[in-house]
Amino acid sequence: MAECGGGDSSTSSHTMDKSITLPPDEIFRNLENAKRFAIDIGGSLTKLAYYSTVQHKVAKVRSFEHHTEDAASDKLYEISVQEEVTARLHFIKFENAYIETCLDFIKDHLVNTETKVIKATGGGAHKFKELIERKLGLKVDKEDEMTCLIKGCNFVLRNIPHEVFVYAKHADSEFRFQTTHPDIFPYLLVNIGSGVSIVKVESEDKFERIGGSSIGGGTFWGLGALLTKTKRFDELLQLASRGQHTNVDMLVKDIYGGSYGSLGLTGDLIASSFGKSATADKEFSKEDMAKSLLHMISNDIGQLACLYAKLHNLSRVYFGGFFIRGHPVTMHTITYSINFFTKGEVQALFLRHEGYLGAIGAFLKGAEEDNPNQYSWGENYAGSSGLMSVSPDMNPLQRARSGTFDMLEMDRLERQLVNLPLLQDSSSYIPDTVDLTEDALAREYWLDCFEEALDGVVKRAIGSQPDIPEVTERAEKFRQKYRNKLQTLRHQPFAYGSLTVRSLLDTREHCLNEFNFPDPYLKIKEKENDMALKYYLKVVKSLEELGWEQRQLALVRGVLAGNVFDWGAKAVSDVLESDPEFGFEEAKRQLEERPWLVDSYDQWLQRLKGPPHKCALFFVDNSGMDIILGVMPFVRELLSRGTEVVLASNSGPALNDVTNGELQILIERIAAMDPVIQAGLMDDRLTLVQSGSSSPCLDLSRLDKVLAMVVRERQTDLIVIEGMGRAIHTNYYATLNCESLKMAVIKNSWLADRLGGKLFSVVFKYEVPAGKLSQNSSALTPS
Amino acid sequence: MSIKNASFPWFGMDIGGTLVKLVYFEPRDITAEEEQEEVENLKSIRRYLTSNVAYGKTGIRDVHLELKELTLCGRTGNLHFIRFPTHDLPAFLQMGRNKHFSSLHTTLCATGGGAYKFESDFRTMADLQLHKLDELDCLIRGVLYIDSVVSSGPSECYYFENPTDPDRCVQRPYTLENPYPLLLVNIGSGVSIMAVYSENNYKRVTGTSLGGGTFLGLCCLLTGCSTFEDAIEMASKGESTRVDKLVRDIYGGDYERFGLPGWAVASSFGNMISKEKRESVSKEDLARATLVTITNNIGSITRMCALNEKIERVVFVGNFLRVNTLSMKLLSYAMDYWSKGQLKALFLRHEGYFGAVGALLELLHPS
Numbered sequence A: 001m002a003e004c005g006g007g008d009s010s011t012s013s014h015t016m017d018k019s020i021t022l023p024p025d026e027i028f029r030n031l032e033n034a035k036r037f038a039i040d041i042g043g044s045l046t047k048l049a050y051y052s053t054v055q056h057k058v059a060k061v062r063s064f065e066h067h068t069e070d071a072a073s074d075k076l077y078e079i080s081v082q083e084e085v086t087a088r089l090h091f092i093k094f095e096n097a098y099i100e101t102c103l104d105f106i107k108d109h110l111v112n113t114e115t116k117v118i119k120a121t122g123g124g125a126h127k128f129k130e131l132i133e134r135k136l137g138l139k140v141d142k143e144d145e146m147t148c149l150i151k152g153c154n155f156v157l158r159n160i161p162h163e164v165f166v167y168a169k170h171a172d173s174e175f176r177f178q179t180t181h182p183d184i185f186p187y188l189l190v191n192i193g194s195g196v197s198i199v200k201v202e203s204e205d206k207f208e209r210i211g212g213s214s215i216g217g218g219t220f221w222g223l224g225a226l227l228t229k230t231k232r233f234d235e236l237l238q239l240a241s242r243g244q245h246t247n248v249d250m251l252v253k254d255i256y257g258g259s260y261g262s263l264g265l266t267g268d269l270i271a272s273s274f275g276k277s278a279t280a281d282k283e284f285s286k287e288d289m290a291k292s293l294l295h296m297i298s299n300d301i302g303q304l305a306c307l308y309a310k311l312h313n314l315s316r317v318y319f320g321g322f323f324i325r326g327h328p329v330t331m332h333t334i335t336y337s338i339n340f341f342t343k344g345e346v347q348a349l350f351l352r353h354e355g356y357l358g359a360i361g362a363f364l365k366g367a368e369e370d371n372p373n374q375y376s377w378g379e380n381y382a383g384s385s386g387l388m389s390v391s392p393d394m395n396p397l398q399r400a401r402s403g404t405f406d407m408l409e410m411d412r413l414e415r416q417l418v419n420l421p422l423l424q425d426s427s428s429y430i431p432d433t434v435d436l437t438e439d440a441l442a443r444e445y446w447l448d449c450f451e452e453a454l455d456g457v458v459k460r461a462i463g464s465q466p467d468i469p470e471v472t473e474r475a476e477k478f479r480q481k482y483r484n485k486l487q488t489l490r491h492q493p494f495a496y497g498s499l500t501v502r503s504l505l506d507t508r509e510h511c512l513n514e515f516n517f518p519d520p521y522l523k524i525k526e527k528e529n530d531m532a533l534k535y536y537l538k539v540v541k542s543l544e545e546l547g548w549e550q551r552q553l554a555l556v557r558g559v560l561a562g563n564v565f566d567w568g569a570k571a572v573s574d575v576l577e578s579d580p581e582f583g584f585e586e587a588k589r590q591l592e593e594r595p596w597l598v599d600s601y602d603q604w605l606q607r608l609k610g611p612p613h614k615c616a617l618f619f620v621d622n623s624g625m626d627i628i629l630g631v632m633p634f635v636r637e638l639l640s641r642g643t644e645v646v647l648a649s650n651s652g653p654a655l656n657d658v659t660n661g662e663l664q665i666l667i668e669r670i671a672a673m674d675p676v677i678q679a680g681l682m683d684d685r686l687t688l689v690q691s692g693s694s695s696p697c698l699d700l701s702r703l704d705k706v707l708a709m710v711v712r713e714r715q716t717d718l719i720v721i722e723g724m725g726r727a728i729h730t731n732y733y734a735t736l737n738c739e740s741l742k743m744a745v746i747k748n749s750w751l752a753d754r755l756g757g758k759l760f761s762v763v764f765k766y767e768v769p770a771g772k773l774s775q776n777s778s779a780l781t782p783s
Numbered sequence B: 001m002s003i004k005n006a007s008f009p010w011f012g013m014d015i016g017g018t019l020v021k022l023v024y025f026e027p028r029d030i031t032a033e034e035e036q037e038e039v040e041n042l043k044s045i046r047r048y049l050t051s052n053v054a055y056g057k058t059g060i061r062d063v064h065l066e067l068k069e070l071t072l073c074g075r076t077g078n079l080h081f082i083r084f085p086t087h088d089l090p091a092f093l094q095m096g097r098n099k100h101f102s103s104l105h106t107t108l109c110a111t112g113g114g115a116y117k118f119e120s121d122f123r124t125m126a127d128l129q130l131h132k133l134d135e136l137d138c139l140i141r142g143v144l145y146i147d148s149v150v151s152s153g154p155s156e157c158y159y160f161e162n163p164t165d166p167d168r169c170v171q172r173p174y175t176l177e178n179p180y181p182l183l184l185v186n187i188g189s190g191v192s193i194m195a196v197y198s199e200n201n202y203k204r205v206t207g208t209s210l211g212g213g214t215f216l217g218l219c220c221l222l223t224g225c226s227t228f229e230d231a232i233e234m235a236s237k238g239e240s241t242r243v244d245k246l247v248r249d250i251y252g253g254d255y256e257r258f259g260l261p262g263w264a265v266a267s268s269f270g271n272m273i274s275k276e277k278r279e280s281v282s283k284e285d286l287a288r289a290t291l292v293t294i295t296n297n298i299g300s301i302t303r304m305c306a307l308n309e310k311i312e313r314v315v316f317v318g319n320f321l322r323v324n325t326l327s328m329k330l331l332s333y334a335m336d337y338w339s340k341g342q343l344k345a346l347f348l349r350h351e352g353y354f355g356a357v358g359a360l361l362e363l364l365h366p367s
Helices: A009-015 A096-109 A125-136 A145-159 A217-228 A233-242 A252-256 A286-311 A328-341 A354-366 A396-402 A440-452 A454-463 A471-491 A501-514 A522-544 A548-563 A570-578 A584-590 A601-608 A625-641 A660-673 A675-682 A705-713 A724-729 A749-754 B032-037 B040-051 B086-098 B113-117 B119-126 B135-149 B212-223 B228-237 B247-251 B275-280 B283-309 B325-338 B354-364
Strands: A035-041 A045-062 A078-095 A117-121 A139-142 A164-167 A175-177 A187-192 A196-201 A207-213 A270-272 A317-320 A348-351 A377-379 A405-412 A615-619 A644-649 A686-690 A718-722 A739-746 A761-767 B010-015 B019-027 B059-061 B067-072 B075-085 B108-111 B130-132 B157-161 B170-173 B182-187 B191-198 B201-208 B265-267 B313-317 B344-348
Touching: A035 A125, A035 A354, A045 A096, A045 A354, A045 A522, A045 A660, A078 A096, A078 A354, A078 A522, A096 A125, A117 A125, A117 A354, A125 A139, A145 A187, A145 A196, A145 A207, A145 A317, A145 A348, A145 A354, A145 A377, A164 A328, A187 A286, A196 A286, A207 A286, A207 B283, A217 A233, A217 A286, A217 B212, A217 B265, A233 A286, A233 A328, A252 A270, A252 B113, A270 A286, A270 B212, A286 A317, A286 A328, A286 B201, A286 B283, A317 A328, A328 A348, A348 A354, A440 A454, A440 A471, A440 A501, A440 A749, A454 A471, A454 A501, A471 A501, A501 A724, A522 A548, A522 A584, A522 A625, A522 A660, A548 A584, A548 A601, A548 A625, A548 A739, A548 A761, A584 A625, A601 A761, A615 A625, A625 A644, A625 A660, A625 A675, A644 A660, A644 A705, A660 A675, A660 A686, A675 A686, A686 A705, A718 A724, A724 A739, A724 A761, B010 B113, B010 B135, B010 B354, B019 B040, B019 B086, B019 B354, B040 B075, B067 B135, B075 B086, B086 B119, B108 B113, B108 B135, B108 B354, B113 B119, B113 B130, B119 B130, B135 B182, B135 B191, B135 B201, B135 B313, B135 B344, B135 B354, B157 B325, B182 B283, B191 B283, B201 B283, B212 B228, B212 B283, B228 B283, B228 B325, B247 B265, B265 B283, B283 B313, B283 B325, B313 B325, B325 B344
Parallel strands: A035 A117, A117 A139, A187 A317, A317 A348, A615 A644, A615 A718, A644 A686, A718 A739, B010 B108, B108 B130, B182 B313, B313 B344
Antiparallel strands: A035 A045, A045 A078, A078 A405, A164 A175, A164 A348, A187 A196, A196 A207, A377 A405, A739 A761, B010 B019, B019 B075, B059 B075, B067 B075, B157 B170, B157 B344, B182 B191, B191 B201
């Protein structure tokens, strides 16, 4: 049911002396633009939500108008840094003891005056109503708690890919993040506050409280306080985690001497909770009683949840409420109970942002006119605290302090994101190849790797803004922030969901943006694009001189050689820094000779001897040599064969990856030189789309809606994914409903070693979905 | 009679986690011939059991439950119902030894977990061989038998009329004809819930560890009491609303959005998170809250099982209900209110003895 409104009086006395330990302007960020406030006040924690607009510097490229071409300018395109306004949601969680201080701070910094009301929810909302209205001068508008909770839950399930996890206490990685099913409904939400509410959610607006129980968190706390004279909820959990319930509970074996075999009840099963304490002449330890109580309550809730899930035929059951809220002890006992009562058929699911659901929902209620659900949102790793590990052994006082302020920031994405229609099974698709949360060795390597690369990134960031004052200071702040993130991830790899190379790269991009380094590689990209354009015709000409079969191999080698030019790979960036003359031909010489590490080139060649593909979707990678001298000749060949080509590039910058904006200009330039490309553009057989992403990696379940539409309309039957980020770190195992080609050069010796190769090993993976083999059998001769 | 009856004495025993339940058939049609042949030991056991209502410090004969003039296997006699705490089983065995029970060469049919746990004690301490029986088989057999033989006196099966109206709530007899399907909820130390489709066709649906043992265990810790009777007595004088947090304590009234009435408990013991409230409640309040919490929870789980199994009649048995009208009324209320009158809660007078009766029947009619 509700979160308890009246906490223990000792809580407030305990926190009286606290002052805000972090500078508040790092917590309540962007207050000057803030509007649409919402607040969720629980028994001990307050969650504040607001919407703000963030001014970002964004690098834009624009083609020079041809007729006004300035002879003095040898620049390829015009780069301008513009201010762009994006929307951001801020969520801050803090102890109730800070409410007054926080409200004062907000009042002092709030500039926007169009805000008149604050949406409020939670058991404590009425208690603080008067205080909020007085301090902020806003009218408190109460919203139904359960409605807010469900709205918030739908929002995080829809927008945060690694929101859901199962808890496995004894596994290498306690938190196992789940792929959220594209269709999030229906589900059961079991909210364990002071009591328990069991809610069936069928759609965005349709939900029903189908049941509940009065035995919940308040029972654990209240009864626990009576039994153990321990006042604080956290301390009770501490006690419980040290106790032995078998001293207090009557087990099956206490009655039977062993198991009750005919019913399959094992001897260790609890037959009667507190059954052994039915005596006046024995003392029981606080720890043992607390543990027994915890088991009693968790088992009971688990059992009821299972009965309701069964009755309503639901298999997705999420648990939340203050009883759960990040406490490993309760997550473990609930998981155990669900597993027991469903014989493993249902898994207990938990949410990373469970504590924010009410605040998110209240906010969404207030923001309905902005229609936030029509956008896609993304968790900003730079501005979010991440999931904290709460070790049960940790001193509760320490914990209270360390968890003082917790933040979540969500950015509104410019594009609405959807699944790639050609994914074979979107509900089981996992973009990332290696889960660093579970692979400790790989985790250590990559964390070190990103830390070592940090100097270079800082240098590049400074170099990208030579004329702007304070750039060094900002770059240092970036360094600090990203280093702290890496440090956090060393201790809590699960903080932002599964740790992956992709999440490490994305976090870096978020941190760079945070300090207004929108595109540190902008100038390098321009220089390399410019240089590569000069060689384009020469490369095309030399390819045309080759015979058909020779040319096919040369085209593939070209794509691979181009892919060597990757500033994201330290081994390459070191070379590029020290040897400005390093060029396309040198790169080709570095390439591994066939047979490659992964080599299905023969099958690909056979396929090319068959009928042309209808349409190829090409996810491109780097600027410069890669796109211009590697990818474009390959594309040109496809067009010549009669295959339509859709080039998908990033919506926003990431490393030296070519962005959609840049690619448009480059294609125009190439078209001006090359009639094949020109014709392709004219006939609409060559199309450019943006991927919707600003990451060096690729999540095929979050792609631009327009891209998905084009893929469907054109009956795409070939997908080409290029580069380490998109084809190795992610999507290496992705299975698609059409033919696919994954090409990359391994530019990291550790990874190469792991894959059984060496630096500059080649992965050329051509795959045909099982069912489609027969269709093309005329062209395919299995080797 | 073609079938040779088992030799006397006729006992059925159910050794639970907390209580041992013993039924004893006292033949009242003993012929002079039999009387003469009856060995001294048997006679003394019969006299001891039937002439006392209490045995040792803790053994009790529930005289009000005695079934008189019962015909069983062609014999007529009285069926006696006796109970004592499981922890006093050694004293019982010692008595059996002293009375040379083993010399009677009878088979002692026993069910309940203790039949397994104490099997070797019976052998070594009293030289008795136990015939072990499954407790749920016995329970169901016992329920069906007792219901069928009780014809005079108070009705075996009863229910509470108008359970949602305290002023008009009265106990009424109920005829358990065509009892199937039936949900049978046995509340002992723990709880077992069975769906019964016929005498030989039943399944255990689920169970919960929050049962009579939990009520007594928590009461002992919270109030310092030591017996079930004391705990029930205290509970009857207490007020649970001082301990529990009600829906109206949170919402000021009903939570209409979800059809929750203000009087419903939102959080059992929820008020006890506050120090002041902890200091202001009485032991009686705590006992009452414990009773209400455990009872309502059993009601909840039962109701869900009834829905899942599509069964509308629920029979509650087990010693938790002994001298516990409070819980029976609560269960009646909960079944009726939350199912909008769909579910009926039924009770049986011999609440805790059915397992033992079933064991006795096994002695006479081996299945």
